[in-house]
Every structure is written in structure tokens, then in C-alpha cells.
Amino acid sequence: MSNILLEIKDLHANIGDKEILKGVNLTVNEGEIHAIMGPNGSGKSTLSAVLTGHPAYTVTSGEVWYKGKNLLEMPPEVRSREGIFLSFQYPVEIPGVSMVNFMRAAVNEHRKYRGEAPLNASEFLKLMREKKSLVELDNKLTNRSVNEGFSGGEKKRNEIFQMAMLDPTLSILDETDSGLDIDALRVVAEGVNKIQGPHKSCIVITHYQRLLDYIRPQIVHVLYKGRMVKTGDFSLATYLEQNGYDWIKQEVGE
């Protein structure tokens, strides 16, 4: 449990001229589940975008080490192939590109990166079937274009399905619970739990405790105004659920 997977040191990042992350520190060990909570606009989604290399954000200072490598030097597709997966808060639609073709391109890029031969059609379809059942994803959805005409809940399930297909080492779930009813939430969370393993880690970004009841983090952080202002165990999430964030704002001097 002590192998470090991800280490973020004093990370500062901007969008345009506006500084959003103002010195984030975070260490995630192999096998750990971390939750990042915090009020709106505190920088949670920015952190996930910066970790995955979204081109709209600029890192102005700080370091990020992943598996001992400098993450910030990798282009976004390489970060993915190295095992970082982001479940998007708002998955985009890509008209005309079927889920099957999209996933096949993605899976085969990952395999190529590992020096493995691409999957043939029947192996690939078998893998699809297997992983679809994990999140109870409807067959008809994988025949459609990527996210096109999917409901909010279907999009989120589709994210976790892709996560299962790519079998990441570090998963970042960005408000995967938003827009899910309680049944869908359970299905999605169970899917995530099945993918987790002793050498895999997960960062769960959320406002609410309810997702954390299913995906239970060992460590809970509060991100506020671009900094980690509080870190604790699961009880911190429960406390936040009951008391809101106002006490944190007071504690940091507002």
C-alpha cells in the first residue's frame, strides 16, 4: 500500500489569465481511493482537466509525478495510454463515430502502446460484451454514435463502460453522480468497484456523500479556492454532508 502512484506538488494552473489552482498538494498511493469535495468553483474539475492534459489550461508552476514519470510532459493521449482515465462530468457527443469504432480505436491504441497486437473483431466484440454487462449498458447504445442521443444517466454509464474497457491504473471520476437516480448510481458505483484492484487507485470528485457510500474512500480532501484545505478519513465526508462548507470557509479566514 505504500507505493506512490501520483504525487502532486504545489500545482498552480490558469485558464486564460485566471489562476484556478493555487498550490495543490496531493499524494495518491496504489490501491487508494481518494475523494475530493468542495464547494462549486473551488477548482475540482480544473484539477481533473489539468491531470489529463486539457489544452485550455496552463500549468504555471508545480510538479506532477505519475508512476515516477513527469506527467506534465506527456501529451493527453499518452497519459491515457499510461493508465489515467477521466470519467467526464459532461461527456461530449461525436456524431457519425460509432461507439464500437471509437472504443476499438482506443483499445488498440492502448495495446499498441504496450507493444501488443491489435484485437481482432471477434476478440474485441467479446471484450465489449463482457464489459457492457458490468454497467448494464444497453446493447443498442454501443451501436450508436458516441454519446449521441444518450440520456444523462446513459452517458455516465457509458463513461464507466469505457473505463472498464481501458482498465486504467488511475481513474478520476468527475461528478459521476450528478444526474444519476439512485438505481443508476448504484449500478455505476458497483461497476467502478469491480474495476478497482489492489494496484489501482481512484480519485472521486463529488459534492455529495451518497456516491461515497458506494465507492468508499480511505481519504477525503476538501479543495477550496484552489488549495487542499482539509484532509481526513471517511468521517470528514459525513461531517461535510451534515454541516456544509461554511465552517471551512470560516476556518480559512472568511
Added chain:
Amino acid sequence: MKDSSEKNIIEEVTGSEYKYGFVSDIETESIPHGLSEEVVRLISAKKGEPEWLLEFRLKAFRYWQTLKMPSWAHLQIPEIDYQDIIYYAAPRTTSDKVKGEIDPDLVKTFDKLGIPLAERNELMGLAPESSQGTAVDAVMDSVSVKTTYKENLSKLGIIFCSISEAVRNHPELVRKYLGSVVTYRDNFFAALNSAVFSDGSFVYIPKGVRCPMELSTYFRINAKNTGQFERTLIVADDDSYVSYLEGCTAPIRDNAQLHAAIVEIYVHDRAEVKYSTVQNWYPGDKQGRGGIYNFVTKRCLCQGVCSRISWTQVETGSAITWKYPSCVLKGEESTGEFYSVAVTNNYQQADTGTKMIHLGRRSRSTIVSKGISAGHSQNSYRGLVRVASEATGVRNHSQCDSLLLGSDCGAHTFPYIDIHNETAVVEHEATTSKINEEQLFYCNQRGISTEEAVGLIVNGYAKDVLNKLPMEFAVEAQKLLQVSLEGSIG
């Protein structure tokens, strides 16, 4: 937020090289540049043509002299000096070739282009009826170099040869159909082509025959400062069927070169012709220098009842494209289809589309046009749907989509609808969309590189058209789309 990163991506992606830009070192026989009645006579004499064809050329030339280049298209065409063009160039060896032998250098050139001039099936002892292969007419500059599978096809009564050969061996057919669909008076470039056309393919499918293999013509411009003016004539007699493919490439040159072709197709009762083009002329460099000016008149006359024509085109090359493969639907219940993907990148310009002229009762037409613009290019769809007063029960459906990559390019749609019969049902749909940063990032986050993501998105977008191409062509076309757009994203 997007500006800087968008620019980076655009720069990153606009880096692909034109793969067919090599020049073959083949001795060429050409005539002096310039156009005059003497030149027209000289071309005709070189080809040993009969008097009636010379007359046809001269009439066209005289008419052309009275015309001005059209300016209605959404194109910026630099002035073309028609006296500075060479109108006839032939690889020297072909003029004195021994029958059945071709210069090994020419074979090498076409090999390099992936066009086999040897007949594989013949070696394997297969009859054309059982073959899935493709017969090729290879045209370099002004002459046809070789036509494969000719003998096998002739057993079925199918004539597939260069148009020069058809003039010699089947003058009655050529004389009957030449200019019957596109007259020399049709437009400026049609008149020019009729005066100086050099070579091209001739196809005749007799009554009741389904051509067992794909027929194709591969056009290659090699000589410098030369115009290419090919002419293709396809006649499908009653109840026949043929699928015909056309491909084209040219070397990288600093100066623009003119290509003004005519394709005429005549379809009789219940016959069907599928005509597919993958146009990949040299598009010019990233600054817009050089490239082919592609001014082409393509038209099909569906003369017979229940006759069918289907045009499919993938246009990725040429500096300027001016091309409107059209259907004159004269036969009752005749059908015209037009499926097009036109890609423009860097400084390319395309003004392309179709005309559906409904003269026959219950004639039907379908138009699917997908424009993709990148770089600083301009891409226009221009289409006409006309329904004559006596044509009852006509149906048309048009779908014109534009996809923009980056913010310096333009997409334009010019639909013309001209209906003279109130029973017609004519539908037009149009969309414009843009590949955005979020879509690309989503693909990146799944491990797919930006270039591959563009390829996926563009091929997905063009899928409806690519599906219409013959199988082996479709794969080529998919790759071509991706290559043409390499580095063009934003």
C-alpha cells in the same frame, strides 16, 4: 481560451505530404505551347483521326474563341493564359510501341501509383465472368498507355478501350454518342475540351450484359506545363449494368496545371451505371502554390425508362475544383443519385455539386453532399434541382452538410430549386458543424491521437458517401481523407 491552443493544434496537424508528387523521367513528345486552329489540326493529325472528328474539333474551337471564362463560381481563379499551355504530350515510347509491349518505365510509374498494368486473373487462368478484379485503362498526359482485360471483356461484347482506339475501331458508336450528352456548346471548358481532347476511356456495354468486373481509368499528369483534356464516354445499352471508377494524380509542380475533362454517360432502358471518382490531383503546397485546376463537365443522360445513374465522388485534390456531375432524367421512372465528399485544406478551393434535371415522369433523385473545409480553404456546394412542367410525380431529396475544421476556412451552400410541376416533392436539408476542441480532447483522453481522432470524426461524417464506393476504393478513400486533413485541426 481557445485561440492559442487551437492554433497549436492547427499547426501540428497541417503537415502531411502529397504522396503521389513524384515525376517520372520519361521522354515525352509534346507539341509547342499555344492554341490555334493549327494546333487543333495537329492534334487530330497525330491521332490519325477521320475528317468528321476534325470537323467536330474545329467547330468547338471556333465556338470556344467566342467565349469568356465563366466567373459565377465561388472561386478566385488566377488568370489562365491559354496560349501558355501545351495541349498535347505523349510518353514517347508509346507512339512507336510494339503491340502488346509497354515501356518498363511506364509500368514502374503505374506500379508506384498502385495501378497494376498486368492482368492478374489472366495469369491465374480465370475467366472475366468469375473475376472480382478491376480492368484498368491507364492514361498518362495525352495518351492511353494500356488497357487491361480488354480481350476478356470483348468476349461479352463489352468494349473498353481508349477513346482514340474507339474512334478507329468503333467509329459508328463514337460518332453517334460523342457530344450527345455534353455538346461543345455547353460551356467554356466543354468547348475547350471538345477542341483539344486527347485521350480518355470509351465503354460500351451491350444489351442485357452485366459487366462482371469494375472498369476503371487512371489518369496521370506527368509532363510539365501541360494541360490534360481527357474525354470519357460510357454507353450502357438496354438492361445492362456497369460500375466504373476513375482515379487521378499528378506530380508536385510550382506552376498550376489545367485539367479540363468531359465525361458523358448515356443510359438506355433499364440500364444502370455507377460512376465513382477518387480525385486526388496535386492540391498545391501549403502556401497555395501550384496544383491542378480541375474544371470538369460530367453529365449523364438517363434516356431510357427506369434507367439509373449513381455518381459518387471523393474530391480531395486539386488547387481549384469546378465540377458538377449532373443527371438529365429524361426516361420515365429514371433515377439519379449524387454522393459527394469534398475536402479542402490549406488554400484549396472547391465549387462542386450537381444538377438534377427531371424531365421524365416519376423520375427520382437523391443528393448527399458532405463538404469538409480546413486551413484557409473555401468549399462550396452548388446544386440545381429542376422539374419540367410535364414531369409529374417527381421526387428529390437533398442533404448538404458542411464540416469546418479551424476558423480560417469557409463553407458555402448554393442550392437552386426550379420547379415547374406542382406534383413534385422536393426536400432540402442542410447542416453546418465544426469539430471542436472538446471532441478532440475526449478522443485524446481515451488514448486516440488528434490526427487519428480527426480521421475518425471525418470518416464518420462522410460514412454515407464512402459506403457507396466499391469496397477496395472505400478503404483507399478513407485513408485519403485522413491524409488530406493531417495537421488541419482546430
